[in-house]
Amino acid sequence: MQDQRDLWDWEMFFRALPPVLEGFLTVTLLVTVLGTAIAAVLGLVWAMLIRLAPQPVSGIVKWFVAFIRMTPIVVQLLFAYYAFLMVDAMTIGIVVFGIHYSTYMSEVYRAGIDAVPKGQWEATTALSMSTRRTWAAVVIPQALRATVPALGNYAISMFKDTPFLLVIGVVEMVNAAQIFGGNNFRYVEAITLAGIIFLLASYPTSVLIRRMEKRLAYAN
């Protein structure tokens, strides 16, 4: 047993690897991927409803989206967890992350739809396209292209928010690190490891997204 005050203990680091990596692969990544998928779809639904639905509906959706966006995901997680006790915490987490981030993404879609040039809309009228075809074949494909980088950035920020899941007892990466630290009376290696994994996964992705942003800007 080494001195508690040793700055760094490699043996402890390698012992912390399996549980922390397991939390990363089985929970953190899974929640990020499924949560992003839900958020990407629901966000488009909110944006379309706010734009196309008749008044009472679009107004209600607008307020709902603002309300979810301006309140903490931690409280939303706790609420959903205790309100649906029969559903397992992991599913609750995926759905709440999906809904919370869909409210950010709806803004991205709104901006993307607004950025489709007026001439495109006029062209669909000139070609007497139906509303359905206008959206499906002309507006959405162009709007989506411009929104990909922003959606990627939200996926990264969701990834870094996944430790909030520990409030409903889900053992994701940081919670796993904390539990390991508690069991061994030594936190530095496990928590640092979790930080390094976050940095290694999110920094290259954000560089890629920045490059994609630049390429899209040149293409226009």
Place this chain on the structure above:
Amino acid sequence: MLENIQATVEAWPFLARGLWVTIQLTVLGSALALVLAIILGLMAGAPARALSVPGRIIIEFFRGTSLVVQLFFIFFVLPQFGIDLPGMVVGVLALGLNYGAYAAEVVRGSIASVPRGQWEATTALSMSPVHRMRRVIFPQAWALMIPSLASLMVHLLKGTAIVSVILLQDFTFHLDQLRRVTDTTWAYAVVGLVGYFVLALALTLVMNALEARAKHRLGRGPSLREILSPTPTAKDSLSTAGRGF
């Protein structure tokens, strides 16, 4: 329903104490974040690589590792090396460092987007770099950065809800106490989410006022007093900016 209201009234002193902790965390965390953001933003945007490279590394480090990792590092790891900080300081430090790094990007971007002519004019007037930043560039960048800083502040407010995991008794902590005597929907959805929503709205209003003031000082848009006065002045009806308040 009636029991819920009664229980909430009885729990109110605790909820108010929790709200106060949340407000303190938000205000102090934002203040620290702002100071760090200005220092790091100026560093990252500096022409000298000796400043910009360390600035970039610090920003990417605190942005790239999650808020909760930073919180746990300060709460669990530092005491192991004899640095034992009170809970409130741990919360403010983690929030300030994390959101400060995000805000530094806003500061850097806003300074970079002050028009080139303004920079050239300061050179023509042979202003010193400090004088240029303080009197010409920063006031203009400040008006540009307030909307983004406002949305980061709302994020910071929402981020404070995690501090109950390091045993701080904030609003979320007391909501959990309330849940034990009322029902879940009441405690978390009605009292909790609405409470945070009202705080976030108040914060947004304050930041809108700050933006109007910053624009007015640049000679764009009416002053705060003009906006808030019940009788529109002649000057007010001439200007168009800042009316959405």
